[in-house]
Amino acid sequence: MKIRIMGTAAAEGIPALWCDCERCRLARREGERRLRTSTLIDDRLLIDVSPDALTQSCASPAGFARVDDVIVTHPHEDHYAVGEMRWMRPPFSRTRDQRPPLRLHASDEALDLFRKTNGDMPDGLVTGHPVKPFEPFDAGGYAITPVLASHAKNILCMLYIISSGGRTIFYGTDSGLLPQATVDFLKRNPLKFDAALIECTNGVVQSDNMNHLGFNGLEQQKAILGECGCLTDRTKFVSIHFSHNGLPAAREAGDRFAEIGFILGCDGMEFSV
């Protein structure tokens, strides 16, 4: 699997949209740029539709032209800019209707939001596929296992385990520390992860790691996944979904993440497992 990280910021971006704090000023001076979090697998499977989808697609050689499956973690605006999917209609896209229908895999609430926002799309353009936690499904040949996150109590938030060609990745944003239901499920179904992408929204700010993870939460999440039997000596750890409130300056951040065995994710970063 080829993984391309399209964006690595929390909702407000880095530098943040309306902010002139010291961290954002540093980011502006140094040209650091982090757009809202989304990831593309093999140019075919998109995880979350960021409000920066157009900019991100322009930065990617293949863009989204070959995406046939979209999986949605949760309907927060920074992960599900559902209105951007309207541009699949002809004549906005002149080729999308020549491909198989795009399969949108998301919670019932997120699928409802798609209909409310985009109305009835032309037949055969998009098909909705409800996702429920712990019920594996197929997305264009990828075996996907959704598990529950500990994030935003009033909406269903999921994390995804994605397998293809004997390789497996864990996509963990926005996660908080894994809830007991997910731990129990993983212990019963210990898939081995070749890579784990894990959020670090709170950065160095101390938190209880319950809605979003901070720096110390990364190590705890790693330990939990280890106890569930999901890690190997070769599992690659990449951190994503950062905020200007907690991410140290880029130079320092890379070293700090490396000390705990994580790679600091960056926009446009690509790697294969």
Ligand SMILES: [Zn+2]
């Ligand atoms: Zn988020």
Ligand SMILES: [Zn+2]
């Ligand atoms: Zn700021």
Ligand SMILES: [Zn+2]
């Ligand atoms: Zn969220």
